[in-house]
Amino acid sequence: MALRDLLKGFSATGWFTPKACRPLPLIFSQFREVLKANNQALELIADMGEKLSGEYLFDLRYVEATVEEMIAAMRRALTAINILTQNQCVALHEVFTPMEARVRAILNKRDDREGPPLLWLTEVETRHWPLVGGKAAHLSELLHNPKVRVPEGFVITTRLFHDLLDLNGLRPEFDRFELLLSEHLPDEEGLEALRRILQEKVLRAEPPSGFLDTLTEAITRLAASSEPPLFLAVRSSAQEEDMDFSFAGQFHSELQVPPQAEAVYRAYLLVAASLFGAKAIRYRRQVFPEGSPMSIAACCQRMIRAQASGIIYSIDPMEPGSQSMVAVGALGQGQAVVEGQVPTDFFRLSKGEPPQVIERVIAAKHEALRSTGTADGGLTMRAVPNGQSGVPCLDEQTLLELAGVAIHLETFFKRPQDIEWTLDPQGALYILQSRPLLITESEKGKPKLSEKLEGYELIAVDAGRVAQQGIGAGPAFWVETLADLKDFPEGAVLISHRDSSQFVQVMHRAAAIVTEVGTPASHMATLCRELRVPCLVGVPDIMVKVVPGEEITVDAEDRRIYRGRVVELLTYQATTTMDLHMAPEFRMLRRILREVSRLNLVDPLMQEFRPEGCRTFHDVLRFIHETAVLHLVELGRDDRCLPGGLARRLDLPIQAGILAIDIGGGIAPDAPRDQIPFSAIRSIPFRAILQGMMFPGAWHQEAMSVSFRDMMHSMMTTPQDTLSGQYTGHNIAIISETYVNLCFRFGYHFNIIDAFCHDVERDNHIYFRFLGGATDIAKRSRRATLIATILEAFDFSIQTKGDLVIARTSNLSQSEMERTLDILGRLIGFTRQLDVQMTDDQAVARYAEAFLMGDYGIVAG
Amino acid sequence: MSETNMRLLVVDDEPIVGKRLKQVFGKIGFEIETYTDSAAALAAIAEKPFDIVVTDLKMEGIDGIEVLKRVRAMNPKTRVIIITGYASPDTAELAQQEGVFAFLAKPFRLDELKQVIYRAMEADRAKE
Numbered sequence: 004m005a006l007r008d009l010l011k012g013f014s015a016t017g018w019f020t021p022k023a024c025r026p027l028p029l030i031f032s033q034f035r036e037v038l039k040a041n042n043q044a045l046e047l048i049a050d051m052g053e054k055l056s057g058e059y060l061f062d063l064r065y066v067e068a069t070v071e072e073m074i075a076a077m078r079r080a081l082t083a084i085n086i087l088t089q090n091q092c093v094a095l096h097e098v099f100t101p102m103e104a105r106v107r108a109i110l111n112k113r114d115d116r117e118g119p120p121l122l123w124l125t126e127v128e129t130r131h132w133p134l135v136g137g138k139a140a141h142l143s144e145l146l147h148n149p150k151v152r153v154p155e156g157f158v159i160t161t162r163l164f165h166d167l168l169d170l171n172g173l174r175p176e177f178d179r180f181e182l183l184l185s186e187h188l189p190d191e192e193g194l195e196a197l198r199r200i201l202q203e204k205v206l207r208a209e210p211p212s213g214f215l216d217t218l219t220e221a222i223t224r225l226a227a228s229s230e231p232p233l234f235l236a237v238r239s240s241a242q243e244e245d246m247d248f249s250f251a252g253q254f255h256s257e258l259q260v261p262p263q264a265e266a267v268y269r270a271y272l273l274v275a276a277s278l279f280g281a282k283a284i285r286y287r288r289q290v291f292p293e294g295s296p297m298s299i300a301a302c303c304q305r306m307i308r309a310q311a312s313g314i315i316y317s318i319d320p321m322e323p324g325s326q327s328m329v330a331v332g333a334l335g336q337g338q339a340v341v342e343g344q345v346p347t348d349f350f351r352l353s354k355g356e357p358p359q360v361i362e363r364v365i366a367a368k369h370e371a372l373r374s375t376g377t378a379d380g381g382l383t384m385r386a387v388p389n390g391q392s393g394v395p396c397l398d399e400q401t402l403l404e405l406a407g408v409a410i411h412l413e414t415f416f417k418r419p420q421d422i423e424w425t426l427d428p429q430g431a432l433y434i435l436q437s438r439p440l441l442i443t444e445s446e447k448g449k450p451k452l453s454e455k456l457e458g459y460e461l462i463a464v465d466a467g468r469v470a471q472q473g474i475g476a477g478p479a480f481w482v483e484t485l486a487d488l489k490d491f492p493e494g495a496v497l498i499s500h501r502d503s504s505q506f507v508q509v510m511h512r513a514a515a516i517v518t519e520v521g522t523p524a525s526h527m528a529t530l531c532r533e534l535r536v537p538c539l540v541g542v543p544d545i546m547v548k549v550v551p552g553e554e555i556t557v558d559a560e561d562r563r564i565y566r567g568r569v570v571e572l573l574t575y576q577a578t579t580t581m582d583l584h585m586a587p588e589f590r591m592l593r594r595i596l597r598e599v600s601r602l603n604l605v606d607p608l609m610q611e612f613r614p615e616g617c618r619t620f621h622d623v624l625r626f627i628h629e630t631a632v633l634h635l636v637e638l639g640r641d642d643r644c645l646p647g648g649l650a651r652r653l654d655l656p657i658q659a660g661i662l663a664i665d666i667g668g669g670i671a672p673d674a675p676r677d678q679i680p681f682s683a684i685r686s687i688p689f690r691a692i693l694q695g696m697m698f699p700g701a702w703h704q705e706a707m708s709v710s711f712r713d714m715m716h717s718m719m720t721t722p723q724d725t726l727s728g729q730y731t732g733h734n735i736a737i738i739s740e741t742y743v744n745l746c747f748r749f750g751y752h753f754n755i756i757d758a759f760c761h762d763v764e765r766d767n768h769i770y771f772r773f774l775g776g777a778t779d780i781a782k783r784s785r786r787a788t789l790i791a792t793i794l795e796a797f798d799f800s801i802q803t804k805g806d807l808v809i810a811r812t813s814n815l816s817q818s819e820m821e822r823t824l825d826i827l828g829r830l831i832g833f834t835r836q837l838d839v840q841m842t843d844d845q846a847v848a849r850y851a852e853a854f855l856m857g858d859y860g861i862v863a864g
Numbered sequence: 865m866s867e868t869n870m871r872l873l874v875v876d877d878e879p880i881v882g883k884r885l886k887q888v889f890g891k892i893g894f895e896i897e898t899y900t901d902s903a904a905a906l907a908a909i910a911e912k913p914f915d916i917v918v919t920d921l922k923m924e925g926i927d928g929i930e931v932l933k934r935v936r937a938m939n940p941k942t943r944v945i946i947i948t949g950y951a952s953p954d955t956a957e958l959a960q961q962e963g964v965f966a967f968l969a970k971p972f973r974l975d976e977l978k979q980v981i982y983r984a985m986e987a988d989r990a991k992e
Contacts, residue, residue, distance in 0.1 A: 054971055060881060061971030062949050453893035561892065575891065588880070 027737060028666045030635070033087040037631040038759075038766050040083045041624050044076035045765060048600050048621060049524040052532050055592055056523065057472035057560070063588045070110055070595060074103055077620055084627045088634055092627070094614040099623055102598060105130060106620075109594045115298045120163040121217050124156050124302070129597045130618070134160040136240030136300040141416075141437055148511075150411050152433050155228060156304030157221050158240065159271050164298045167208045167275070176201055180279075181296045184288065194284075202279040206272050218264035225305060226262055234306040234380050235260040236435075237270035239277060241299045253283040254299065258338060259306055259380040266380070267303060274301045295587055307433050308374070311396035312337030312425040313347060315405055317413035318354075320442045323574045326354045327361065328409055332396040335371030336382055337425055337435065344384075345370055348396050356494075358406040360399065368392045397426070404432060412437050414494050415511045417473065417535045419577050442577045455571040459556075462549060463564040466542040467517075470528035473537030474576040475515030476556040476568045479549045482506070484796055496555055501819065502527040502540060503798060504602060510534045515557035517545050517564065522764060525814055529600050529621070539564070628768075628813075635744060636757040636770050650735065654678040655693065657702045657832070661734045661745070663689075669738030686738040688758040691821040692745060695828020700859040702832035747831065752776045752838075756827055760820040767820050768813040771799070771827065776806055776838040785841035790834055792851040797823055833859055870985065871913075874898045875905035875931060876920035876947070885918065888974050889981075902926040906934055913939040916984055918977070921948035921955065929955065932962050943984040947972070 051069055054061050081099060084092045108114040114133040127135050127143035135143070135158040145151045168174045180197045183189045226233045239254030255277035257270035277283060278299045287297065313332025319325055331340060331347040339345045351362035369392050375381045397405065405424055412420045412434075421440040425433050480495040482488060491497065491509040499506070502521035506513075507530045516531060521540035531538040537559040545564070549555055556569040565572075599620040604612055617623045650662035651670070663670065663679065665686075674683035681697070684690050696702055737744040741761040747754040752775040760767050773790055776783035783806035790808045791801045799810035815823065833854055840846060840862070853861040872894045874885045882898030889896045897914075899905035902923050909917065917935050921928035932944045943965040948955075956967050965987075966980045 058973050058975065059971045060884060060947070060974065060977075062878065064949060065971050451893055452891055560888075 027664065030087070031666050031739060031742065033083065034631050034635055037080065037083040037087055037627060040076055040080035041628055042763065042766065044073055044080055044620065044624055046524075047073040047076060048596075048624075049529070051592060051596055052529050052600050053523055055532050055589070055596055056469055058469050061588060061592075063591065066588060066592050066595065067110060070106060073599070073620070074106070077103070077623065080624060080627055084631060087631055092614070092630060095617070095623060095626070098614050098617050099620075102618075102620060102623070106595055106598050109133075109591060109598065112296065112591075114594065115161040116165045118160060118162050120160055120166065120211070120214060121221055122158050122160055123221075124153070124158060124304075127158065128618070129601065131160075132597065133594060134158075134162055134300065136161065136302075138238065138240035138436060138438070139300060139302045140240075142302065142304075145412075145434060145437065148415065151408060152431060154236075154304040154307055154433055154435070156225065156235070156302060159218075159301045159303060161298035161300045163211070163214065163271075164275055164300070166211050167205065170211055171204065171208045173201065173204055173208070176204075184284075185295075195281075198279050198281065198284060202276045205276040205279065208272060208275075210268055215264040215268060218267055221303075222262045222264060222267065229305045233262045234374070235262060235267060235270075235303050236306045237267060237274060238302045238304075238436075239274045239299060240302045241278065241297060252341065253286045254278065254280070256338070258336065259374055259382050260303075261378060261380040271301045271303075275299050291587075295590075304435075307425050307427050307435075309336045309425045310334070310428050310430075312423075312435075313340050313396065315409045315422045315424060316419065316440050317409040317422070318419040318440065318442070318577060319351070320419075320440060323419075323442050323577045324570050326570065328352050328354055328358075328406060330397070330402065330405060330409075332424075333366075333371065334368050334387055334391075334396055335373045335385070337423055338382065339370075339372035339384070341423070344372070350397070350402055352402070352406045354410065358403060358410065360402060363395065365393060365395050368396065401426065401430065401432060408432065408434065411493060411512075414514065417475075417537075440577075452571060452575055456565075456569065459569050460566040461563060462555065462566050463542055463545065464562075466545075466562045466564055467539045468523050468541050469559050469562060470516075470521070470523040470525075470538035470540050471531040471536055472560050473515070473535060474556070474558050474560065474572050475513075475537040476554065476573055477514035478552050479555050481546070481551045485798065485800075486795070496557060498545060498549060498551075500546065501798065501815075504530060505800070506530070507534075510536050515539075515559065517542050517557055519543060519545055520816065520819065524765065526602055529602060532596075533601050632757060632759075632768055632770055635742075636755055636772070650733070651679055652677055653684075654680050655697065657697055659696060659702070659734065661736050663736045663738055666737060666739050666742075668740030669742075684738075685740055686743055687741060687817070688760040688820065688824050689736055689738045689743040689745070691760070691824035692743065692756060692758075692828040692831075695825035695830075696832050698825070698829050698832075698859075701829040703835065703862055754831065756824075756831075758820070758824060760817060760824070762817050764816050765814050767815050767817070769799075769811065769815075769820070769823060769827070771808070771810040773808045774806060778838045778841070780806060782838045782841040785844065785847050786834060786838040789837070789841070789847045789850050790830065792847065793830060793854050796851075796855055797826060829859065830854070833862060837862060870894050870915050872896045872916045872918070872981070873905060873909060873914040874918045875902050875923070876900065876918075877923045878920070881920065881947070884974070885977075888978070892978075902928075902931050906931065909935055909938060909942075914942055915988070916943045916945065916981055918945045918947060918981075921946050929958060929962060932959060932964055936963050941988075943987070945977070945980055945984070947977070 047069055053059065077099065081095055105114065108117050118131060118134045122131060122135060124139065124143045124146055127139065132140040139158045142153055146153045168177050176197060180201060183194050236258050237260050238256040241254060255274050257273055260266050260270045278297065311332050311334050313330060315328065315330035317328050319327050319329050330350045333340050333345045333347045340347055346366035346368060348366050349364040350360060352358045353361050368387055370384045371387050372382050373385045375383045409420065409422055412422060419440040419442065420437050422434060423436040425435055427433065475496060477494045477496045479498050480491055482497055482499040485505050488505065488508050491512055493512045494514050497506060497509065497513045497516045500519045502518045502525050504526035506516060506527055510530060511534065513536055515537040518540045519542060523540060528538065528540065537557055539557060539559050539562060554568050556565040556567065556572055558572055601619050602621045602625060603618050604616055604622045604625050614626060617626055649664050653661050653663055669686035669689065670679055671683040671685055681693060684693065734747045742759050745756045752773065755772045757770040758768065773787065776786060787803050787806045787808045791803045794810040795801050799812045802809045812823065837850065850861065872889055874882050876882055877900050879900055882900060886896050886898050897908060902925055906926065919928045919931045928946050932946065935942050935944055945966045945968060946959055946964055947968045947970060949970040959967055965984050968977060968980065
């Protein structure tokens with residue numbers, strides 16, 4: 004039926020009651036418009052996300068065209084939600100406009116030019132990554148990681164680099180230089196001449212006015228939070244440096260810089276000019292043969308007074324198959340170690356849990372790189388006092404602590420890591436840098452990988468679908484309820500029946516994720532790609548085939564799961580140099596998706612769930628969807644907006660007293676006008692709920708014996724006590740073929756279920772709210788806890804407050820939706836009068852267990 | 865015939881394509897060579913025939929259709945798969961006439977290409 008016809012029918016029966024009420028079918032059709040626009044945008048985001056999973060080949064043209072389509076869909080979604088909510092969401096436009104501008108800046112390759120010239124490491128968000136460069140981006144991530152200590156500091160961003168080019172008239176030369184670099188066979192002499200000019204001119208560049216003051220302020224702030232004397236380390240952080248490839252030692256670093264703005268600025272110029280160093284340019288042409296403009300930022304951190312410093316590799320690059328890691332270190336500052344100026348101690352550790360030292364070679368360390376001790380800063384080689392040169396630079400305990408950090412960082416970044424560490428005089432371990440460790444293994448004379456894999460037992464072949472490519476191994480860990488996440492061990496493989504965006508809590512610790520149901524387009528899959536967690540979804544019966552705790556290897560490239568730890572595959576992963584991520588189209592798509600696909604508003608029940616809390620396109624869409632759902636939830640709440648004449652009674656075997664209002668396809672056309680039988684209900688979600696309510700034993704007909712105290716309580720309740728006041732009105736179900744909004748007013752409690760359900764998973768949602776009861780607040784709250792406990796077991800996200808329970812779930816397949824709604828139907832019947840029996844806290848656990856075991860009879864007993 | 869002795873050649877002027885396919889097919893046991901220059905690819909084919917050739921359509925110099933023609937002329941048993949972001953019905957028809965085994969539009973899933981290649985291997989096996 005067309006909307007117009009429906010509206011005609013509704014208005015004829017006095018539908019337009021109080022003036023604030025809009026016709027239900029109109030609101031519902033506006034809701035569907037929101038879903039439609041949201042979906043188009045989400046599908047495009049998911050499509051781009053899938054391209055990033057590594058499973059696809061695509062080109063730059065694809066990226067540009069898809070971004071344009073996506074922005075148009077976002078605009079349609081914003082319009083639609085404002086129509087539905089009658090302009091209650093205009094603030095979203097203001098939130099979205101700068102997001103769109105940032106995405107366009109990426110498309111136009113200008114995203115490293117827009118933003119502040121100076122940013123504190125603690126303030127760096129993913130959208131700042133192009134501005135702060137790879138090293139600073141990684142450090143800022145680590146700054147929020149409680150297992151790692153990072154020296155505080157700030158970043159002079161690429162914005163300043165571009166300002167210097169413009170202000171000092173270097174732009175034309177810079178552009179010519181980049182153009183030459185991108186040519187297949189450039190004029191080598193011209194290139195060399197330009198390189199020199201740029202290098203020299205950058206060294207003499209004047210700062211923008213006011214920048215030295217900004218620097219002075221930043222240095223003063225840093226001094227306030229550190230122990231004197233303060234010196235700074237100014238290190239290069241080139242765009243995407245360290246992201247996927249090394250750039251190790253290609254750019255300049257200036258250490259022990261005195262805390263004055265001029266000195267820090269000079270150090271920054273040395274770093275910036277090194278972008279045009281002969282060595283750096285050679286390296287760049289190797290890794291980016293297609294050319295790609297680069298800019299440079301500098302990370303300015305408090306210098307740690309180093310007792311000892313060095314490097315740890317989370318895997319031995321010489322023997323990647325050996326499952327051991329190696330560390331080297333010397334006394335004093337680490338620059339002497341990375342530049343090979345001093346002999347170093349060598350340690351080899353096993354990668355077990357816990358790690359163990361298996362080899363120790365202690366060098367005679369006669370010299371150490373230390374501060375000159377003058378106010379001008381600088382470092383110098385000093386003799387090590389007699390008797391100390393043979394002492395290991397790290398004691399056993401610190402070495403094991405360092406090894407633990409290395410294992411953690413490898414799991415955190417999902418790649419073997421090359422980590423620079425330093426130890427302060429108090430024995431505190433600091434991480435100065437963590438970047439992917441590149442390993443190359445000689446293929447010559449070795450059997451092919453496919454032959455080496457033949458000896459391993461396969462648990463699953465052609466398993467499910469790839470949500471994120473990669474290879475991960477570890478002990479299998481079952482996540483059956485969200486509470487299990489609390490115990491998730493470092494480096495385990497997460498196994499679950501269905502996916503959940505809540506898994507994000509442990510993704511940094513997970514080696515891989517495998518679920519029995521789910522799609523590569525889910526929120527969880529997006530998060531897996533964001534955090535590069537190898538992930539297979541839709542692998543049937545994996546929970547039957549694998550024993551919890553046993554070691555497995557997940558190959559989310561060829562969709563295979565092996566029993567045991569397949570060292571050859573892990574080695575293959577470590578030695579494959581991820582060329583893919585360096586291609587220009589991948590880098591652009593990755594940057595765009597960072598602005599677009601990350602979901603920060605994971606839980607609609609969080610405080611940040613406001614327009615201002617939205618940081619990505621996905622956040623905006625999630626906010627729009629939830630707002631639209633909440634708008635619908637309120638539909639049946641105000642009785643005055645419901646047309647009495649259209650409500651039809653149901654004829655059910657249980658006395659639920661429900662009136663149904665059909666707004667399109669919810670009831671069979673040939674059903675009787677009144678007393679509608681169950682068989683005539685066409686609404687998918689409503690049918691499922693009724694099925695649950697009618698499940699044998701779930702609905703208790705007989706009244707509970709209410710104690711005298713409870714009776715008194717309900718009689719004494721005044722209307723002011725809104726939480727337990729009597730709810731008047733009918734039990735109303737507003738239904739369509741794909742939708743139900745069911746409001747129960749069971750005397751003293753109020754219960755809403757709002758659900759949308761059809762074959763597009765991401766449209767589907769369930770919203771459940773339960774409030775009140777006839778008994779005292781303690782019993783009512785216990786019932787609320789009981790409901791929350793049960794719903795949590797079914798993966799709902801829950802909020803409780805006193806006797807109020809709000810639960811939500813979404814993104815379920817139609818069959819999962821129907822199963823869950825059926826359970827909700829049983830739960831409504833089961834808990835209807837149960838507050839009376841909630842005499843103590845143990846009752847909560849007892850009844851929850853009974854319900855989960857299907858023992859509904861416990862209520863009657 | 866198994867993957868282990870299959871010879872696969874990839875030519876695409878976008879370096880990412882060759883690098884990526886080398887990873888994917890090398891891992892499962894193919895003997896694979898990749899080129900960004902179609903003339904160099906044809907020279908390699910002339911030296912020793914390949915079972916399967918995957919070629920881009922739009923390339924500077926010798927384009928994908930020309931690669932297809934020359935490969936088929938040199939060795940009719942070689943299966944040629946064309947991958948392209950600019951598929952028009954005309955070129956698709958032209959490719960069909962020249963005996964292309966399959967035509968794949970970018971972006972595509974690597975798994976799709978894998979399936980096409982397996983199909984090509986099976987077609988060969990059926991003939992033997």
